[in-house]
Amino acid sequence: MEQGREAHCSAEETLTADYKMMMTLGQGQFSEVKLAFHVPTVSCVVVKILRNKKKYASFINSEVSIMKSLAHANIIKLFHVVHIGETTYLVMEHASEGDLLHHILELGSLEESEARRLFIQILHAVQYCHDNSIAHRDIKAGNILLDCRGNAKLGDFGLSAKVIPEQKFSDFCGTLYYCAPELFGEEAYDGRATDIWNLGVLLFLMVVGHFPFRDSSVAGVKQQILAANFKVPPHVSIDIFNVIVELLVINPGRRPTIGQIMRRPMVRNSEARSPPTSTQLSQAPQALALSRP
Structure with missing residues (x-):
């Protein structure tokens, strides 16, 4: 004692x-x-x-x-x-530059080149989670942080869960505007498939500047989500348009995996043009990690 x-x-x-x-x-x-x-x-x-x-x-x-x-x-x-x-x-x-939501609100929407760069970094983070049997379950702009170099960092794992093969969830969690349609049903759902839907909402928000599903009431937003009732503005490039439409599919079983998204032209062509992102942490956090066993 x-x-x-x-x-x-x-x-x-x-x-x-x-x-x-x-x-x-x-x-x-x-x-x-x-x-x-x-x-x-x-x-x-x-x-x-x-x-x-x-x-x-x-x-x-x-x-x-x-x-x-x-x-x-x-x-x-x-x-x-x-x-x-x-x-x-x-x-x-x-992450000294704050969250992605505030970054989008300040600019109205992101330039497509920046949206591609940040979205690909987020994809890599989510792919790492899914490869390690982790469903985040609350992917949203407010949970994406930007470091001093302007790189994306996925945070807030308060609703995340380890997933065993074929495991389903029954609890309602997440943020309304990002919610996948299956969260409003009575059947158990795949947490990783809801992550994919979240990514679709996030990408739309990044390039358009507002949510794909929006209404003056909660019931109205829910109805739009259940019907996947959204419209991508014509200024959005076709490669980004195709990814958004593929991610925001009502049937979770028809949504692509992260690996499949990585092979889409939006990602493949952008990565081919861009230098690799450094995986090194800054000196101060390294020192901190060593000083706190």
Whole structure:
């Protein structure tokens, strides 16, 4: 018991000494996200503070476990986990340019060359997740962060889940405007197929500047989603148009896999013209990772 108290005090003292909380970046149902300064490496990090209430325990345990298993250039890196009493602190990479949603809102919509570049990076991140049997289940512009080099980083794995072969989900999760039609039905659904639908909504938003399904009421948005009732403006290039239409298919079994999307002209031709993206993390986060075993 005494050892437990000592460990508790040690973790709290280390957290207080090494990390200086600066400002709140966001708040969720059972979490708070803060920008913090890591004193030993003189660098900024993001600290996600999770309240360990019983009804959220499975989500928290899943998020921590999944984030510990991830290592990809286009996924937010988890550096350290601190448990203090009924609170868990996730110390993560800070993407200094904010989220993709704000970037789109500032510009109205993205130039197609930038949309292609960022979307391909997001595809690589999601492909890595699916290859490792992880369904993200909440892919949206607000969960895509941009680093100081303007590269995309997939974040927020709070609703993600490990998927065993043929596993289906029955819980409703995600964000209304991104929801796949099967989420409104009574049958269990494939989490990876809903990720594919999310990507279709995301790509549409990137190049058009608004959501494909929008109405003044929740019921109206839901009805449009169930009918896949959307229209791609004529200014959108045919290769991007084809991918959007292929991703936003009502029947989840007919949606392409990430591997199939990677072979489409929009992706294949763009990758052929572009230099490879660096997979190296910056020096400060590397130092942080080494200093926090």
